[in-house]
Amino acid sequence: MLFNSLIFLYFFLPITYLVFWRLRTRQQRYVWLTVTGYVFYSFWNYKFCSLMAISTLVSYFAGLGFLRWTAPRQRKLCLVLPIAFDLLLLGFFKYANFLLETFNQAVRLFQGAAQFPLLDIVLPIGISFYTFHTITYIVDAYRGVITPTRNFFEFSCYVSLFSQLVAGPIVRFREIEKDLENIDQADRRRGLNIGWSFLVIGMSKKVLLADSIAAIINPGLAQYDSLSTWSAWLCALGYAYQLYFDFSGYSDMAVGLGHLFGLRLPQNFHSPYQALDIADFWRRWHMSLSRVLRDYLYIPLGGNRGGNHAMYRNLMLTMLLGGLWHGAAWTFVFWGGYHGALLAATKMFGGYWARIPAAGRRAGTFLLVVIGWVFFRAESFAMAASLLGAMFSSKPGVTLTGASALVCLLALAAVLAHAGPNSFELKHDWKPAPALGFATLFVLCVAAIYGEHQSPFLYFQF
Amino acid sequence: MKSCTIRPLELGFLLPALLGCFFFLDVSSRLLPAAWFTFRPQEALGRFPLAEGPYSPGRSLFMPVTYGDLANLGNLPAYREYHSQIASSDAFGYRNSPELLRAGNIEVFLLGDSFSLGTSLNDQETISAYLNRMGFTRVYNMAGQDEIRPLPQVLEMARRLRSTGGVVIYQHLERKSTPTAESLLNGPAAHAGPFSRMRRMLRFAARDLRYYSPVKIVCQRMQRALQNDRIFPNPYREQVVVLPLRNGRPMLFPAADARGEAPRSCDPSGLVRFAEALRRHGFSFVVLLVPNKYTVYRPLLAQPPAAALVSPLSEIQESLQRAGITVVNPLPALQQAAREALSRGRLVYWQDDTHWNAEGSRLAARLLAEKLETPLARARVENTKGPAGTPPGPVRAPQVSRFSRRSPQTSQ
Known part of the structure; x- marks a missing residue:
């Protein structure tokens, strides 16, 4: 769904807006923004919602890990594993065919015969952006710049916020944390x-x-x-x-x-x-x-x-x-x-x-x-x-x-x-x-x- | 949450209100008559086709100014060939005169696409209208804009019209793939009952309300006026090619036809099985092949391409004839007629349209009539015996047609 489409302007935006302001509590609003983020994303391809959900879950648990563990080794594990996972996802979907194609070209250049067939991969829209969201969250939590949230829906709402989901801006958690905390106090007018x-x-x-x-x-x-x-x-x-x-x-x-x-x-x-x-x-x-x-x-x-x-x-x-x-x-x-x-x-x-x-x-x-x-x-x-x-x-x-x-x-x-x-x-x-x-x-x-x-x-x- | 009172000239009120107005305008305008916004009667009559046929039933529409689909498709107003058009539908939504239903005694059913339906032609210029005027039998036009009428629908319509047999003409266009047996034999019956009718009505109403938007049409027209290859490039232009004929007259063709893009399938087995099934129900089968406009006019271009054009029509014709099916291939006659007409400054297809004009339609009807004699006679004989599974039809004396003096040229 595009911002410059009629379905967004006539249906998605008014419904999301009206329901959001009917809801009173922070938690309700987090849940609603998360749901609408996934609905927004599923208009492109609902199958890749699970990818975003997994990435969100991994980063959320990494954040909980930072809250629980203070030992450097465990904290490093909470840093490296989820980032490696996120980068692997990004690398596979975005760069696997690029690497294979480059290898094939290099082999052809040197008159070689080995050629790898390209993979049938669709690049999930916005993966570059939400991967950076989760990575910056993990790194900031590791560095102690932010306190990771225990509220899963606050975090998932941050990752899947429809307005910045597919093409940024790349919002770091620290830049939006305060507004998320006070989302029930927002000045509507x-x-x-x-x-x-x-x-x-x-x-x-x-x-x-x-x-x-x-x-x-x-x-x-x-x-x-x-x-x-x-x-x-x-x-x-x-x-x-x-x-x-x-x-x-x-x-x-x-x-x-x-x-x-x-x-x-x-x-x-x-x-x-x-x-x-x-x-x-x-x-x-x-x-x-x-x-x-x-x-x-x-x-x-x-x-x-x-x-x-x-x-x-x-x-x-x-x-x-x-x-x-x-x-x-x-x-x-x-x-x-x-x-x-x-x-x-x-x-x-x-x-x-x-x-x-x-x-x-x-x-x-x-x-x-x-x-x-x-x-x-x-x-x-x-x-x-x-x-x-x-x-x-x-x-x-x-x-x-x-x-x-x-x-x-x-x-x-x-x-x-x-x-x-x-x-x-x-x-x-x-x-x-x-x-x-x-x-x-x-x-x-x-x-x-x-x-x-x-x-x-x-x-x-x- | 703080209070939210907002003044009318603040953006937070003004812009959502404007959006609401647009939405209201869009929704309400969808209920207006389509003829106010479409450029030809076909689209207007095609809204809410609540009976079996492609049109809204029992309507007649006269449009004083209309033009061809290619001029519209390619956004080429300079090449429009303006003319008036009248199009009507019978009680079933097919393009027939109401008198035909009243007269009954229908022996021939014409299935096909927009060429048989008579897109860009007046009611009196369709193939079925010409055949009916030739007077040797009654032809019912069951053509749709694009969709295939499967066997159950044909049989049901025959039952409704109390026709116990005769001839089914299937019109096949060169650029299209031949239909599969499944699509011809296993399609749904038009209406199994009142619920089915209601479902169909709701489906079409939902479809038309969803996709037909006068606001969109008006906005597109305004933008297309700017996309004229002077102010902005015309992105629609690539779908249509404009080629001069020998006499210098420009002619519009679908770009895909000019590029020689062949249909995906030329397998006639579906038609053969359709013919067999029809025969079991007391119908003979005739196939009318319709060449692309480009195939007809290619030899008459100012600069005809050097490479030979391989038309799939000959291949389909041979296969069907081997299977004992009567085939009418009007390509040579249309090419000849186009050549002769061009020398008089006339055409057999519209300049700005995919379809043939009245000349082309009349020629196809004449060729069809010549080949219709034998299968019609055969069907009449079969019906006097009483085909398996159907009640015996009334014995009718063969009608003498104006073509009966000619020697019948069967293609089998």
């Missing part, structure tokens, strides 16, 4: 207005902007090898804005839905295309993932504590794994490595970079990010090379259908992304005139949802 404000902003970003851009660039990218320079640039810029408005739109909707139920989810995008350098970009883009990668991978690897070389190595490793997390393909690994290299370069040459005027740094950072998105979007290295080749040469070729409309959309997107405030910088306390503007946007969104089949959010596939 305040949450209602803020929630709908975030919801409409997110929906407009996704349905009106990102999907419109996608409608023009996707047919162009399907014929990537015959694009002209102008078209290739339009596609690359279009994808950069599509991805941003699609994913930040989803995050805004998730935050808005959280507010409707009295839960404040963390910010996930802080105007990333206004970043001054790549390190700044990663502090602003998919912030919840960046924080997870920093706190649970980069710092445990040693961070910047072992000198420059160790820091560059750790940055590179972190970003390579971050790339791999996004998808089981070498183009994602390359994209991660590209950003790792840029981060290392920022550390190395940050002094020189800082001398450039802010506008130049913003433009330069954005250009580097757009080049990175080419690898992120490409289905193969050949596609990436072809697109970059067209972008950085003077090549005649196919003109995009709807190029004029795309230019207008990109201009609007550029103003919003580079000069506009992000949704967390707004007060969400709208006077009647802006409220009517929001109403118009909402009507347009619903009309657009009616008009075409709903397109899934890009980050669902990760």
Whole structure:
């Protein structure tokens, strides 16, 4: 089920909302949010609900283990076993075929004959996200940052909360613990207005902007090898804005839905295309993932504590794994490595970079990010090379259908992304005139949802 | 929990209220007449088909402006061929004139899909209407939009119409897989009783209420107007190809047909078993093969493809004829007629539609009539003997048709 679908807006959301606010106690609300989370998930594939339930149970019992045992050995066991289990699940469903395919390609490269047949595996939607939820919970409990909950439904509600279940933000338990504890004290009215404000902003970003851009660039990218320079640039810029408005739109909707139920989810995008350098970009883009990668991978690897070389190595490793997390393909690994290299370069040459005027740094950072998105979007290295080749040469070729409309959309997107405030910088306390503007946007969104089949959010596939 | 009073112009009230309005509009508009929103009568009449047939029973609908399915499918308004259309249904929801039921004495049942149903044609231009006007027998059109009428339904309809035998014509379209014996023989009877009728009514009412949404239709039309390959790319365009004919006139074809995608199955054994079962009940069996529009017009394209087209129709025809089934394959005649019509600037299929126009339908009816003589006579003789398991039918004097002077050309 998508947030931008009629079944969600007409049935799931009103029923979930009305029943939630009829329930009085914390426990009732935990149970209800858990149930609705599983119902929400089962609309995609009910068979994989059991996978999420098992992952939840394992992590919950690990949390109980931390409460019960104080001996380091037992605590380590509570840390390692459930994380290994979660990673095995993730590895099997997400990376098994990738590894087999890579092995087969390597064997073919060396003229070998052995070939493993690929497994018939469906990637459970959202597994990357809820696995990270449970892992961060276990690690935080081990470190003593949080006190694990004894209430199973509080924990299961945290893991399966429908608003952040399938594409984040990756909410750490510590970030939502207080709201979960006070879920029976939530301010319904305040949450209602803020929630709908975030919801409409997110929906407009996704349905009106990102999907419109996608409608023009996707047919162009399907014929990537015959694009002209102008078209290739339009596609690359279009994808950069599509991805941003699609994913930040989803995050805004998730935050808005959280507010409707009295839960404040963390910010996930802080105007990333206004970043001054790549390190700044990663502090602003998919912030919840960046924080997870920093706190649970980069710092445990040693961070910047072992000198420059160790820091560059750790940055590179972190970003390579971050790339791999996004998808089981070498183009994602390359994209991660590209950003790792840029981060290392920022550390190395940050002094020189800082001398450039802010506008130049913003433009330069954005250009580097757009080049990175080419690898992120490409289905193969050949596609990436072809697109970059067209972008950085003077090549005649196919003109995009709807190029004029795309230019207008990109201009609007550029103003919003580079000069506009992000949704967390707004007060969400709208006077009647802006409220009517929001109403118009909402009507347009619903009309657009009616008009075409709903397109899934890009980050669902990760 | 704190109190929740909220003013009308706050988002928390305004937006859920708007959503509620949309929902109300959507639900209530589903009860409005479908003809206000559909582009051709077929869809409007196809709502709530509460009897056996594909249409709502006992209705007649005139639409002054309609156009072809391919222009709609490919979102190509520039290629629309506007015309008016009248479509009616009898008391059973099939596309027949009410007079036919009153007259009785029905000997021929026509089964098939939208080609036999007469999609994009007026009531007087369907195959069954032409056959009836030719006057040598009475033909009952049992065609549906897409679904197969299985043996129990055919026999039940024959019983209702007090027909004790005759001929069943099965129309098969080139692009479709041949039906299996199970689908032809074991389908449910139309109505076993009042509960079955109610179940069927509820099922269709639920289906139509669920999937038919005027709000959705209106919103889609607004978006399609923008998806015109100028403002936005037209994503529907790939389902249809536009190819010029020899005289430069553009013609629309389903893309799958132009790509030469063959049906999954050309196994005629299901039809052979259907014929055997019908014979046991006193019916002769005739198969009418309908070629794809692309197959008919391929030789007349401005740039006909060099590669030969392998049509499954010949193979099916040979197999069925070997099994003793009368087959009408109008492909050569349609190609010839299309060539001649094109020289006069006319067509035998609609420019913007998958289906044939009145010319094509009339030609198919004429060819069918020529081949219908022998099986009809055979069925009449069989019925005078009284087929096993059915009461003997009334003895009727063979009617003289306008084609009886021609030498019968049986295909067996």
